[in-house]
Amino acid sequence: MLCHHTVPDSRVPGRVLIVGGGVAGMHAALNLAALEVPTLLVEKNAHLGGMVMRLDKVYPTDHCAFCPAWSTARQCYDSPLVQVLLHTEVVGLSTDGEGIRAELKMHRPAVDPTLCLFCGACRNSCSREALLERDPAMTWDPSLPPAMCIDQERCDRCRQCVSACPVGAITLDAGEECVSVAVEDVIYATGFEEVLPGDPRHAPEFGIGSHPDIFTAMEFEAWNNESRGECVLCTRSDGRPAKRIAFIQCAGARDRRHLPYCAAVCCMHAMKQARWLKRRQPELDISLFYTDLRAPGVGQEMYMMAGAAEGVRLLRSRPGLVMAAGSTGVGVRYETPENGRPVGEKFDLVVVNGGLGQCPLPNAFSDKNGRATTHYKCGFCDEPADVAGSVIQGAATAVAVAHRLRATAGGAA
Secondary structure: OOOOOOOOOOEOOOOEEEEOOOHHHHHHHHHHHHOOOOEEEEOOOOOOOHHHHHOOEEOOOOEEOHHHHHHHHHHHHHOOOEEEEOOEEEEEEEEOOOOEEEEEEEEOOOEOOOOOOOOOHHHHHOOOOOEEOOOOOOOOOOOOOOOOEEOOOOOOOOOHHHHHOOOOOEOOOOOEEEEEEEEOEEEEOOOEEEOOOOOOOOOHHHOOOOOOOEEEHHHHHHHOOHHHOOOOOEOOOOOOEOOEEEEEOOOOEOOOOOEOOOOOOHHHHHHHHHHHHHHHOOOOEEEEEEOOOOOOOOOHHHHHHHHHHOOOEEEEOOOOEEEEOOOOOEEEEEOOOOOOOOEEEEEOEEEEOOOEEEOOOOOOOEOOOOOEOOOEEOHHHOOOOOHHHHHHHHHHHHHHHHHHHHHHOOOOO
16 A cells, blocks of 8 residues: 555656546546556545545445445555555646646645554653544544544644654654656546535525534434444434434525536435435434435436335425524425425424535646646536446546547557
8 A cells, every 4th residue: 555645756657647536536547557557646635535435325225335435445555557645636737748747735644644553652642632533624534544643733842752653653744745747647536525604605595504403415424324323313403312304405506596507416315314214213204305306327216216115205395494493403494386385394403415516626737838738527526426427437537548648659549
């Protein structure tokens, strides 16, 4: 396994830069490797796998999400034709007509997570309590192996932790390093990000951030994750058992004010969460508000029908207001084609789906004459796609890039 701080060679003939180490990026790298094309896979976070590593299950099979993503990541680490750089960002791209030069910024954490044993020796040696069990600036994923991190504001650089670490995982002067590498092509696979509270793209009428029991889809994924060991679903506000849950689709999406497109994955994602709640607690009252149920993949329509048969209430409606309802609970105001008038219901938890935005791409780059160059995209940053779609796009993009490289080199197409 290549460590996150391994500095890449400045020039590897025919190498392709892949920006983003999620499902699409990993499969693009592995397919290029199978075609004997070397790749540099750059990921800004501490691990490969992207958003899939934050999922409990994947639809429509309901299999563990971590296992296949972890296996694919291992293949990337072990492939001699794939170099993985974690904690790394692309800060610049340029070309002189002969090739592309990528400027990379590598952020080296003080504690190398690939070496840390999480034994606590460093924390026991620190008088300032600067050693933390996880980095508060990063999204914690229970599927990842734990590693210590250092709170730089508390650290007085006494270096006692460096001496105490039995595996030499701590380097206090790690800092940042900028490197420049030459590549033949660039594939963007930066995925999606959830539109968070305060983002102007998100419709305020859905109440995100205004009440602890109003969740975004990924927040609820973490709250309901079976790895937490909670058998009974509880509210986030006061810990009482939840009895009524609402899933609201197209919140901020398919909306000309915000995200004009359908995010493609939200209907199935919500039904997956609803069905797993029903299996664990059949007595739960679950409502799913939708505009159009999108289930285009193999087995997905049957998955939706099974959820309805299990008692998930499907309501064709786009609620107009979500807000706190008294001292406890969340109110949802909506109307359906059947009732033709606004009504209100109170729920213990409300899950808002739809605010999935494409991650911004690195700055566009130009050739020496100022003309924008072409590039390849795959996965959600190209168009909304689920896990299966991202795998297919990653493989297809790899074939397209390999075809272009061989055609340019005068080889067989």
